[in-house]
Structure formats: structure tokens, C-alpha cells
Amino acid sequence: MPAISSNKPYRIGRSPTGLGLFATQPIKKGTRIIRYFGPLLDCDKEADDAIENKYLFQLSNRWTIDGSVRANVARYINHSCRPNAESDVKPRKRKVFIRAIKNIAPGDEINYDYGTDYFKEYLKPIGCKCVGCEKKRKKKRAEARAERQRLKIKAEKKALRQAEKLAKDRAKQARKARDKAGEARKQAGRKKLNGAHLNGHGSHKIHAVKSDISVRARGAQGRAR
Ligand SMILES: [Zn+2]
Numbered sequence: 266m267p268a269i270s271s272n273k274p275y276r277i278g279r280s281p282t283g284l285g286l287f288a289t290q291p292i293k294k295g296t297r298i299i300r301y302f303g304p305l306l307d308c309d310k311e312a313d314d315a316i317e318n319k320y321l322f323q324l325s326n327r328w329t330i331d332g333s334v335r336a337n338v339a340r341y342i343n344h345s346c347r348p349n350a351e352s353d354v355k356p357r358k359r360k361v362f363i364r365a366i367k368n369i370a371p372g373d374e375i376n377y378d379y380g381t382d383y384f385k386e387y388l389k390p391i392g393c394k395c396v397g398c399e400k401k402r403k404k405k406r407a408e409a410r411a412e413r414q415r416l417k418i419k420a421e422k423k424a425l426r427q428a429e430k431l432a433k434d435r436a437k438q439a440r441k442a443r444d445k446a447g448e449a450r451k452q453a454g455r456k457k458l459n460g461a462h463l464n465g466h467g468s469h470k471i472h473a474v475k476s477d478i479s480v481r482a483r484g485a486q487g488r489a490r
Contacts, residue, residue, distance in 0.1 A: 267338055275299065275375060277341050282394045285374045286341045292369040298350060301339040301361040303332040319387060325356045339363055344388060345376030347397035352377050 266277050266284075274290035275298065292298060301322055306329040320332035320340050332340045342350070342363060349367040354360075363377055376395065384393065392398070 267335055269338060273299075275338075277338070278374075280343055280374055281399070282343055284341050285343045285376075286338070288369045288371050288373045288375060290371055292365045292375075294365050294368050296365045297353070297362045298365055298375060299339045299342075299363050301330065301332055301337065301352065301363060303330045303334045303337050305329070305359055306331055319383075322352070322361055324354060324359055324361065328356070328359055330359075330361060342375050342377060343395070344379040344383065344393070345395040345397060346378065346384075346393060347395065348376040348378050349373065350375050350377045 269276060274288055274292050275286050276289050277284055278287045279285070280287075286299075303320070303322075305324075306321070308327050308329060318331070318333045320337070322330040322332050324330060334340075339361075349365060349369050350363050351366050353362045353364045355362070363375070365375075369375060379388075392402075
């Protein structure tokens with residue numbers, strides 16, 4: 266790691282994505298924090314694919330800074346979609362400075378937005394790990410979890426409703442079956458009775474019993490006398 270003089274308001278430290286640059290002193294909004302520097306590449310002379318690294322900083326159509334050199338401490342600054350600093354490009358001077366766009370507190374990681382091209386090329390494929398995107402991802406995950414929970418509860422409620430309906434239907438069917446059986450018994454009873462009336466046995470028997478009783482009664486009376 267390159268040495269950083271103690272009068273600088275930053276240090277290199279561990280960040281969620283590897284190394285990053287962190288404030289060691291309060292940095293006021295608008296302050297020039299550090300220069301992003303390295304050999305200048307002339308696009309008119311160099312082949313397009315001569316140098317390919319993540320630290321190329323395009324100054325203009327012609328000039329690009331190769332910031333991959335060790336002494337360029339600014340290369341430790343990570344990208345953020347919600348940065349507290351920005352790149353201040355001076356194309357005519359062929360210089361880039363990183364400037365605070367917010368008051369930065371000691372301990373805060375210093376970030377700037379690398380721009381759409383870099384984002385599309387390097388960050389989108391792996392997913393941006395900046396605090397803003399992590400927060401967004403967390404929120405989305407929480408929302409997805411809540412949605413899954415909501416659907417689960419909904420499904421459980423539906424299953425319960427279906428079970429209740431099934432139980433109700435079964436009870437209804439059982440009641441119907443009972444009623445039907447009761448009706449059938451009644452019908453059968455009525456048929457028997459009707460039959461008895463029709464063939465005369467019933468009334469005959471009743472008469473017979475009556476006559477029996479009367480006979481016996483008479484007999485008893487007879488014996489009593
Ligand atoms: Zn991001």
C-alpha cells in the first residue's frame with residue numbers, strides 16, 4: 266500500500282468490496298480531497314486495446330489517465346451511486362481532482378460516481394456493492410420476503426376456507442342422507458300400514474284380539490261366577 270502522509274485527511278482501509286479510502290478528519294463540502302493521476306494516454310497514438318484496466322479515466326475524446334499506478338492513492342476510492350464526492354475534471358489542464366460534495370465525517374468512506382460507462386461495464390454484471398445499492402437490495406429482499414409471507418398466509422387462509430367448505434358440504438350431505446333415510450323409513454311405515462288396511466289382516470287381527478279378550482273376559486267372568 267502506498268504511504269500516505271499524516272497531514273492528509275484520508276487513509277486506505279478495508280471496505281465491503283476490498284479496500285477503500287476513508288476520511289480521517291472532517292472534510293468540508295466543496296473541498297478538493299485528492300488528485301486522480303497517472304500517465305496520460307493519447308488515443309490518437311495508442312491503439313484502443315493497448316491498455317485495458319479498471320483505472321482508466323477518460324479526460325476527453327483524446328486523453329485518458331491511466332490511474333493504475335501505485336502512487337495514485339485516489340484509485341482506492343470506490344464507486345457509489347450515492348457518493349459524497351465527485352470527480353472534478355479539468356480537460357484543458359488534463360487533470361482530475363476528487364472533490365467533496367457533502368460534509369464528510371472522520372471514518373466515512375469517500376466515494377464518487379464512476380459514471381454510466383464504468384457502471385455498465387464493470388458493476389452491473391456483478392451487481393453494485395455500494396451502500397445505496399446494498400440498501401436497495403436489502404429493501405427488495407425484505408419486500409420479497411413480505412410478499413412471500415403474504416402469499417403463504419393467503420394460501421393458508423384459502424386452504425382453511427376450502428376445508429371449512431368441504432366440512433360444511435359433507436355435513437349437508439350427511440344431513441340430506443339422514444333426511445332421505447328418515448323419509449324412506451316413513452314411506453316404508455306408511456306402505457306397511459296401507460298394506461295392512463288393504464289386505465285386511467290388520468283389522469282382522471285387531472278384531473281377533475278384541476274378541477279373544479272379550480272371550481277371555483267372558484270366560485273369567487264365567488269362572489268367577
Ligand atoms: Zn450502487
